[in-house]
Amino acid sequence: MVHYGMAPQIVEQRQNVLDQAYVRNPERFVRARPNHPPQPTAVWITPPNVFEARYLLQNRTPLASQGSFQFAVSSIYSGARNSLL
Numbered sequence: 001m002v003h004y005g006m007a008p009q010i011v012e013q014r015q016n017v018l019d020q021a022y023v024r025n026p027e028r029f030v031r032a033r034p035n036h037p038p039q040p041t042a043v044w045i046t047p048p049n050v051f052e053a054r055y056l057l058q059n060r061t062p063l064a065s066q067g068s069f070q071f072a073v074s075s076i077y078s079g080a081r082n083s084l085l
Helices: 007-024 050-059 069-084
Strands: none
Touching: none
16 A cells, blocks of 8 residues: 555554544553554665665665666675775
8 A cells, every 4th residue: 555655544544443442442452542653664575784775875876776786786895895904
């Protein structure tokens, strides 16, 4: 639903369900009234490693847009090697 811009409506619907559950059974919620967690700002299947993150922060462009992926990765590692020496 996030890809279709419907996330705010879905979160609102889920919060309504949590509110109804609290009204019906407040004894089940011993700590506090339930709240839907905030929508995450980033979601990863495989999070970028330290070298990729540093590259993205320095260049502000994704690796794939730099041409050859292998060249971009090798330039990241060579830059990291140089900074570690």
